[in-house]
Amino acid sequence: MNKTSNTKRIILLAKPFWGKLIGISLIILLMSGINQIYPLIIRSLTDLITEGKTNFLFFEHPTFISLIILTLILRISGTILNRLSWYSSNLLKTKLLHHLREVAYKHLLNLSIGFYNQNQSGKTMNKLSRGTSNITSIITNVGMHFLPNVVTAIISIIIVSSINLPIGIASISMFVPFFMIRRLYFKELEKVEKKSQKTWDKEYSHFWEVLTNIRLVKAFTAEKMELNKFYKTVKKLIGLRTNMEKIHNKSNAADMLIEVWTTAIVAYSFYLGLTGHFTIGTVILMVQYIQMIREPLWNLSWVFWEMKFAKIGVKDYLKILDQKIDIKNIDLPITPDKIKGRVSFDKIWFKYPDKSGQKVFENISFNVPSGQTLALVGKSGVGKSTMAHLMVRFFDPDQGHIKIDGLDLRDMPLKFLRQNIGLVSQDSYLFDATMAENLKYGLPAATTRQMRQACKTANALEFIDKLPKKLNTIIGERGVRLSGGQQQRLSIARTILKNPKILILDEATSSLDSHSEKLVQDALWKLIKGRTAIIIAHRLSTIQKADKILVLDKKEIAEMGSHQELLAKKGLYYQLHQLQTTEPSKLKKWDIVV
């Protein structure tokens, strides 16, 4: 991505605000126009004192009173315009910032799981917040300050040059060496700034992770270790900041040059006054205009560098927007009228897309007739959850087809697919909201009666009713105020409300004690009735009722059949069953206790 296209993209991102930006720019321009008139009034007033008569622009011999009234009118208009510009620019900045956040949020919501597997959320959040505020600062700086500053400088230069051309030329030329020196040091600054942003991003994402895993930090008494890591980064960042300030010190030579140059021009104006070439009023006017040229040009250089710096952060923001959404709808997806629920895996090959991703499946094929139950069994890490994730298209297979009722998942709308599949995961994924709000994720329009019914089926009602606020109880971040089993029951109730045609239960009852597990299992089996279900479970006792059991091993299907058939086969499933019903010494092919 080259620089110009980034600039173009920033401008395009602000498209909805172009009109307002121009409006504010004009107000600021008007203000600076008003400011340009003051030196002329002061000259006229001074000449009135020293010479008894004066001119003001096109008016010959204006009186003292008329000049004062004009000053008053200009001051009051200036104050009103100033307030108006602040009012509109502050509002514009806020709206622009939220617009940029919305653009990014929309994109982030649509990005595939693969992106989140490879990017830490803390880092992404930091990049986004820096990017959005940097773009806002670039756009407001360019829109509101750049143009008025340029115009102010040009008008001042024209006025100064019309009075004395050499002074006009001298005041412009002082900026050539100024910009050149600044430019020289900017390259150095840019490098350090990049490094410091990278360091901070890394630390911030770790800091975020530490807070999310605070229980782990405390349990391992790692507070001190984490603080030390933080100090180390802070030390590095302060070092980088010191470097930057040292570079700024060197580039201060440019400012000194401007001071010397302006003093020389001012001295020359006084010299012309002393030698009778300028009136006292003109000398005062020149001094004020030289200041007026210096200020906008100085501002311009500041705006220019600010923008350059801001662009470093913007790159990261644009990079996030550039992330391709790889799991998406095809151009003309097919929406079936009704889903019966026949699931088939046809010669599936899959490897996780990240660089070190391992092959998980090699040529896997199986069928689950509609309304039937398939249990997935296999040792930890064999790919059971991956299979569930392929079903909901968190990832797409590298080769082969996963189909529902004969239609490839990629050919149906993503929304339709996910609405028809209920996935109860190993993790419960709950929000820091009330239980009712969490349940409504399954059915946004759910009534209290429906929610209570679902909770009853999931065996969750008994603990919910014991709480003073019942369904309106806030459950904390990721549901921390609930026990593991309660979290699972709530997430099952959420899927019951969703009422999907196909159910995938990935260790859905693993956090329950034997008593609740039995109750929830009963509920789940009631729920499963009439639906296609894929059940992943380590405890074989919970899946014996499944129509078919599929044993995964070494990226392939090792065995498939009913509980009785597989026991009779005396293969892997039999060994696993023996292991769970007798003792670990029976362990043969299964190298870990499941």
Ligand SMILES: Nc1ncnc2c1ncn2[C@@H]1O[C@H](COP(=O)(O)OP(=O)(O)OP(=O)(O)O)[C@@H](O)[C@H]1O
């Ligand atoms: N997001 C991911 N990115 C890369 N590799 C992954 C990812 N998720 C899982 N894996 C790898 O894919 C393999 C299968 O993982 P999966 O979670 O499907 O196993 P599992 O059978 O569900 O295990 P368990 O019984 O412990 O839940 C593992 O080797 C794992 O390291």
Ligand SMILES: [Mg+2]
């Ligand atoms: Mg798993």
